[in-house]
Amino acid sequence: MLKAFELIRPSNLAEALAAVASGATPLAGGTDLLVRMKKGMLAPKKIVDLSGLKELSEIKEDEENIILGSLVTHGDVVDSELTNNYLPLLVQGCRTVGSPQIRNTGTLGGNIVNASPAADSVPPLVALGAKVVLSSVNGEREMKLQEFLAGPGKTLKRPDELLTSIVVKKMKPEERCLYRKLGQRKSLAISIASVAVKFGFDPETKKCSNPGVAFGAVGPVVRRAVELERLLEQKKLDQQAIKEIASKAREFCDPISDIRASAEYRREMCCSLLYEALYELTC
Amino acid sequence: MSEFRWVGKAFPRIDGRDKATGVAKYVTDRVFPNMLWGAVLRSRYPHALIKGIYTSRAEASQGVVAVLTHKDVPGLNAFGIINQDQPVLCKDKVRYLGDSVALVLAESKECAYNALDLIEVDYEPLPVVSDMEDALQTDVKVHEKGNIIEHVRITKGDVEKGFREADLIVEETYYTPRQMHTFLETEGGVATIDEDGNITVFAGSQYPNRDIIQIARSLNYPMEKIRVIAHYIGGGFGGKDEITAQILLALGTLKTGRPVKIVWNREESLIAGQKRLPMKITLKTGVTKDGKLLANKARIIADNGPYTCLGSAIMKLAVEHASGPYYVPHTDLEGFSVYTNNCIGSAFRGFGATQATFAIECQLDLISKKLGIDPLELRLKNALRNHQSANLGHIPSPSVGIAETLETLKNHDLWKNKGYYLKTDRPYLKRGIGLACSHQGCGLGSFFPDYGAATIILLPGGKFTLKIGCPDIGQGNGTAFVMIASEVLCCNPEDIELEIGDTRSTPDSGSTSASRTTYTGGRAIIEAGNKMKANLFAEASRMLGVPPDSLELRPHCVAVKDSDLKVTYAEIAERLSKENRFLECYSRFDWPTADLEFKEALGLPHFIYSYISEMALVEVNVLTGEVSVLKAVVSPDAGRIINRQGLEGQAEGGTVMGMGYALMEEIRQVDGQYMNKDLSTYIIPTAQDAPEIETVPVEKYEVSGPFGAKGIGEAVCNPITPAVINAIKNALGISITKIPATPEDIYFMAKKEFDLLRS
Numbered sequence A: 001m002l003k004a005f006e007l008i009r010p011s012n013l014a015e016a017l018a019a020v021a022s023g024a025t026p027l028a029g030g031t032d033l034l035v036r037m038k039k040g041m042l043a044p045k046k047i048v049d050l051s052g053l054k055e056l057s058e059i060k061e062d063e064e065n066i067i068l069g070s071l072v073t074h075g076d077v078v079d080s081e082l083t084n085n086y087l088p089l090l091v092q093g094c095r096t097v098g099s100p101q102i103r104n105t106g107t108l109g110g111n112i113v114n115a116s117p118a119a120d121s122v123p124p125l126v127a128l129g130a131k132v133v134l135s136s137v138n139g140e141r142e143m144k145l146q147e148f149l150a151g152p153g154k155t156l157k158r159p160d161e162l163l164t165s166i167v168v169k170k171m172k173p174e175e176r177c178l179y180r181k182l183g184q185r186k187s188l189a190i191s192i193a194s195v196a197v198k199f200g201f202d203p204e205t206k207k208c209s210n211p212g213v214a215f216g217a218v219g220p221v222v223r224r225a226v227e228l229e230r231l232l233e234q235k236k237l238d239q240q241a242i243k244e245i246a247s248k249a250r251e252f253c254d255p256i257s258d259i260r261a262s263a264e265y266r267r268e269m270c271c272s273l274l275y276e277a278l279y280e281l282t283c
Numbered sequence B: 001m002s003e004f005r006w007v008g009k010a011f012p013r014i015d016g017r018d019k020a021t022g023v024a025k026y027v028t029d030r031v032f033p034n035m036l037w038g039a040v041l042r043s044r045y046p047h048a049l050i051k052g053i054y055t056s057r058a059e060a061s062q063g064v065v066a067v068l069t070h071k072d073v074p075g076l077n078a079f080g081i082i083n084q085d086q087p088v089l090c091k092d093k094v095r096y097l098g099d100s101v102a103l104v105l106a107e108s109k110e111c112a113y114n115a116l117d118l119i120e121v122d123y124e125p126l127p128v129v130s131d132m133e134d135a136l137q138t139d140v141k142v143h144e145k146g147n148i149i150e151h152v153r154i155t156k157g158d159v160e161k162g163f164r165e166a167d168l169i170v171e172e173t174y175y176t177p178r179q180m181h182t183f184l185e186t187e188g189g190v191a192t193i194d195e196d197g198n199i200t201v202f203a204g205s206q207y208p209n210r211d212i213i214q215i216a217r218s219l220n221y222p223m224e225k226i227r228v229i230a231h232y233i234g235g236g237f238g239g240k241d242e243i244t245a246q247i248l249l250a251l252g253t254l255k256t257g258r259p260v261k262i263v264w265n266r267e268e269s270l271i272a273g274q275k276r277l278p279m280k281i282t283l284k285t286g287v288t289k290d291g292k293l294l295a296n297k298a299r300i301i302a303d304n305g306p307y308t309c310l311g312s313a314i315m316k317l318a319v320e321h322a323s324g325p326y327y328v329p330h331t332d333l334e335g336f337s338v339y340t341n342n343c344i345g346s347a348f349r350g351f352g353a354t355q356a357t358f359a360i361e362c363q364l365d366l367i368s369k370k371l372g373i374d375p376l377e378l379r380l381k382n383a384l385r386n387h388q389s390a391n392l393g394h395i396p397s398p399s400v401g402i403a404e405t406l407e408t409l410k411n412h413d414l415w416k417n418k419g420y421y422l423k424t425d426r427p428y429l430k431r432g433i434g435l436a437c438s439h440q441g442c443g444l445g446s447f448f449p450d451y452g453a454a455t456i457i458l459l460p461g462g463k464f465t466l467k468i469g470c471p472d473i474g475q476g477n478g479t480a481f482v483m484i485a486s487e488v489l490c491c492n493p494e495d496i497e498l499e500i501g502d503t504r505s506t507p508d509s510g511s512t513s514a515s516r517t518t519y520t521g522g523r524a525i526i527e528a529g530n531k532m533k534a535n536l537f538a539e540a541s542r543m544l545g546v547p548p549d550s551l552e553l554r555p556h557c558v559a560v561k562d563s564d565l566k567v568t569y570a571e572i573a574e575r576l577s578k579e580n581r582f583l584e585c586y587s588r589f590d591w592p593t594a595d596l597e598f599k600e601a602l603g604l605p606h607f608i609y610s611y612i613s614e615m616a617l618v619e620v621n622v623l624t625g626e627v628s629v630l631k632a633v634v635s636p637d638a639g640r641i642i643n644r645q646g647l648e649g650q651a652e653g654g655t656v657m658g659m660g661y662a663l664m665e666e667i668r669q670v671d672g673q674y675m676n677k678d679l680s681t682y683i684i685p686t687a688q689d690a691p692e693i694e695t696v697p698v699e700k701y702e703v704s705g706p707f708g709a710k711g712i713g714e715a716v717c718n719p720i721t722p723a724v725i726n727a728i729k730n731a732l733g734i735s736i737t738k739i740p741a742t743p744e745d746i747y748f749m750a751k752k753e754f755d756l757l758r759s
């Protein structure tokens, strides 16, 4: 049951930053935070409700990047023309989150800061080399998302900071991508394992360029499998090669056993999901 | 044109709009002024002695009005439909983590739950009985009298002779999981007491009249002063057949004089609520080389958890259904239901037939594979026919439709053009088709009184009130009742006002369980309706001055045959009112029973069965072990269909529920502890997981049924589980004997065959 708390409703980002500086816990969609509070795992005294902040809810573009406000919901990503044109991999990831209700409430910022290894927007963002922008009353800093994620439930965000936006390089029209999630059922499922893959591909030569591969739910944090990316670039991606590369995926994960799956199954699933993705993207 | 105005048509739910718009209030939604909240302290250990319970700190806590323990139970501190072995509030022992140790009553839900932490209980933990085979051997006793609740063995013919004559004997052991009903509305309700001491309990209940007996016994209180209302209910599926919160609700209001509400939260429902009980079923089946079943021997153990509830009856139904809807000359069927310190096992849609169906239908697929006989032909060859002796040696009512349901599947495109449906365009996707049959005894079986009753009253304006006890727990029997009454009384369903599930105003019509209410209630309604009809004829005959046998019913009126002369129901009602009279007709109906009874297995056998066959098309991803059920075709034989829409709803809901049982649903327990405690780890199918479901009914007329109907609420849950499993086996050529078959299980089983990454 929820314990009583003070609720701050800022009318702009500056007020919100002041509130977190004073120790308030940020609330975005609340789909992670409120669940924990109801279970008694957290009992913040002060909460700052970000949900009214229009400036954090936009999806914008510049020459090279798509800039996603931290309050952009999974549903926004699925619906937006900009993300569909330039970040189809992220769209695929967000489409697998929860149910329509959760997608319309849960935000990218919440998904990232909550830092679950199973967060479904994160493998696409990491594979795409996304950066996060953090703000506080003292200013702004930017870092790679992969570095920002420090462990299960842990990030490098300082208590007085808000995640304000996520900056992602636009994908090129010729790039192919796939987010493959394995859950215990077809929707409203927490990932047992997942993989985000993207690369440019020449069907004639079967050579790939500019690859990005990241696994979800199979280690303490989502991270890029740089070694696999290198292999993808080196090889001609025929049947034999994709099997070989996929078989190596088990070496790039460090899974745990839990109620949803054993570590061994998760390890094998890295190979399986990568193989399926490579098969779909190259055959 | 059909001979019926309503029966057999697709008719929308009478309560559909109110439920969809939220107008309908579930029992746990009810709120009363000055109402207290109750919270139950559950056990800390799966098995322990209680050395002391200290409530003073909790009593002093903010908002707390009372903390009740075993000392406050005025009557028998035990309940149970079969054995009264479950304490209302535990005194000296706890036997599972869901046990109720104390009840806090407080001004708010928060105050009530907060106070739970302040109750101190001294426990002395005991060794835990967690394995059902172990329960038979161990010295650790869950109850004084030992761990065996009931043991039955029923034989027919000479099973050893059958095995001697058999060309093939197949032996295998099957395991089924603990499944949760996962109803929308968890267990609970609200109770009130008036200044004369009349207690009203609004509760999620499948049999309010029986609740009164159990409440009165534990409260040592007159039954006449207790009323239970079970309407509206957000799902039952068997999980609200036995007492859940009713006694504590009544006790709370009795002790405080104030309204009391208790609603189990989802985790409580998972831990304390009743579940489908896990079984281990070993089958040894003998068959001739051309596929005739000769002998079937079954040994069944059911993990009943700490209290009997309906568990021993469920084990007996598993025994009764262990050879499937087939003619088998020689059987030897044995079952044990045992106490453990796991979650309570009790009624769940299918009531033991579900577990038995999984075992025998997997067994038949094994036989079909070994003999190289088509699985459908094998079943058709052995399908029980009218007048043949069933599993336990009795002759069921001659409405045995199993062969017809199989013929329906045989003629379906999915079966005829298997090759087409089995193709996939990916090397890692494999498809398979599987099928299974099942049957389900309707009603309570032999020995137990099984009756229904209904009252119909003619209202001013020419409408009717229909009163009937057995609640509508969400499955739509209320709609079927109204359709049946409209049919008999030749009026529109809007002209029938239904009152249901209230011990004060509706006649006892038995429990809403055992695929029994449409049949029982329907018969009672027809008979009450016929009495009403005779009365209407008598009044009309007087008013029109013609003999009653010259009359017939036309919509809303009694008319003279072949004439325009008529008198409307409204006119009859008006006339009666002027004469200071009214028409009320009551009728009771008793079930027919089988030609056999087993003194050592009370309740067995049943006389009337519903039959069903179902096939499933699945696609397995061998890279991950994921299974997609793409299509299910279900052919139920529920006798004459009353409401086509209701039947399809049952067939679809049952299919999804049984599919969840096959693939994902399980409460996993280790040493009496729960490995999954909430809906993020107890996984049920979503709409995205549900296949396309086609229902092609067979209507095998049941002479004793209302317009020829039987029951269907449970059978729909049975065949899909083995159908899905058989389809997976068909796709991969592997053997599966344990459900749920999760992707991880299937992946590792399939890996040897299909290691795509290594080949």
Ligand SMILES: Cc1cc2nc3c(=O)[nH]c(=O)nc-3n(C[C@H](O)[C@H](O)[C@H](O)COP(=O)(O)OP(=O)(O)OC[C@H]3O[C@@H](n4cnc5c(N)ncnc54)[C@H](O)[C@@H]3O)c2cc1C
Binding pocket: A025, A026, A027, A028, A029, A030, A031, A032, A033, A034, A035, A050, A070, A071, A096, A097, A098, A099, A102, A105, A106, A107, A108, A109, A110, A111, A112, A113, A114, A118, A119, A120, A121, A161, A162, A163, A164, A188, A189, A190, A191
């Ligand atoms: C039923 C259900 C199903 C779900 N299914 C999925 C799923 O399939 N896949 C998946 O990935 N997730 C799933 N989730 C988890 C959750 O919905 C997502 O992680 C969601 O994106 C969280 O966003 P939110 O806005 O609700 O975060 P909140 O709950 O509001 O916040 C989460 C955390 O982030 C912090 N925070 C939020 N925004 C900021 C910010 N801008 N700056 C700094 N800190 C911030 C909060 O303080 C809190 O600690 C599910 C949740 C539920 C309840």
